[in-house]
Amino acid sequence: MTSVATLSEISKGFNDGDKFHLVLDRLDLELALGETVALTGPSGSGKSTLLNIIAGFERPSSGALTLLTQDTRTWDDSRWSQFRHHQLGVVFQQFNLLTPLNVEDNIAFPLHLQGDGWNAWCDHLVDALGLRPLLKRHVEALSGGQQQRVAIARALAHKPALLLADEPTGNLDQTTSLEVMALICDLAAEHDTSILMVTHSMECAAFMQRRWHLDLGRVHE
Numbered sequence: 001m002t003s004v005a006t007l008s009e010i011s012k013g014f015n016d017g018d019k020f021h022l023v024l025d026r027l028d029l030e031l032a033l034g035e036t037v038a039l040t041g042p043s044g045s046g047k048s049t050l051l052n053i054i055a056g057f058e059r060p061s062s063g064a065l066t067l068l069t070q071d072t073r074t075w076d077d078s079r080w081s082q083f084r085h086h087q088l089g090v091v092f093q094q095f096n097l098l099t100p101l102n103v104e105d106n107i108a109f110p111l112h113l114q115g116d117g118w119n120a121w122c123d124h125l126v127d128a129l130g131l132r133p134l135l136k137r138h139v140e141a142l143s144g145g146q147q148q149r150v151a152i153a154r155a156l157a158h159k160p161a162l163l164l165a166d167e168p169t170g171n172l173d174q175t176t177s178l179e180v181m182a183l184i185c186d187l188a189a190e191h192d193t194s195i196l197m198v199t200h201s202m203e204c205a206a207f208m209q210r211r212w213h214l215d216l217g218r219v220h221e
């Protein structure tokens with residue numbers, strides 16, 4: 001079994017005034033290639049913090065994070081950027097789309113970072129996510145749901161090994177949300193992309209193979 005992400009004794013805390021607030025408490029977790037996991041838990045339980053650590057946006061207070069069999073404790077900023085550009089797709093609550101660019105250029109952006117351009121897989125994503133009529137539109141002129149679908153296409157454009165998603169269908173109505181969930185799973189499965197997805201919806205969580213429930217710093221499966 002190839003591991004995409006292995007967390008060993010990962011802890012993370014924040015200084016809250018003169019108190020130290022432990023958010024993640026010695027987590028041991030493993031996500032295998034192609035595996036899909038729903039991350040649930042109460043507000044403030046540390047779901048975004050866990051995603052941010054795996055993406056390298058935050059560092060753990062202690063413990064070891066191994067990504068694609070490499071110990072990240074030795075990684076510098078440029079190694080982290082390399083991982084994010086080549087192996088990682090993210091859809092976060094704030095979509096972080098590039099507002100001066102149109103839909104097409106946003107989706108192609110991860111490919112440009114690798115020196116590649118638009119390809120048949122991008123066309124497949126665009127058609128699957130219903131984005132064809134919007135390709136030349138500027139992303140700031142799109143609705144929240146449309147922006148969310150662009151963010152999903154962009155996150156999958158470079159066929160990442162790992163997709164981290166924080167409420168990726170949070171701006172969509174129930175029916176569209178379930179359709180987009182099914183699409184994300186199908187599109188990810190085409191390239192064995194693993195998914196770790198934060199969701200508050202049990203219907204969305206049901207699309208994932210496993211469920212990690214985070215509460216009081218610990219994960220229960």
Ligand SMILES: Nc1ncnc2c1ncn2[C@@H]1O[C@H](COP(=O)(O)OP(=O)(O)OP(=O)(O)O)[C@@H](O)[C@H]1O
Pocket residue numbers: 014015023041042043044045046047048049050
């Ligand atoms: N940079 C930070 N500095 C201080 N405290 C932080 C920081 N980031 C997160 N926290 C605290 O860590 C805890 C977990 O936050 P996090 O955003 O990870 O929770 P969450 O489960 O994603 O919440 P929600 O479901 O509401 O988005 C919260 O108490 C939050 O205030």
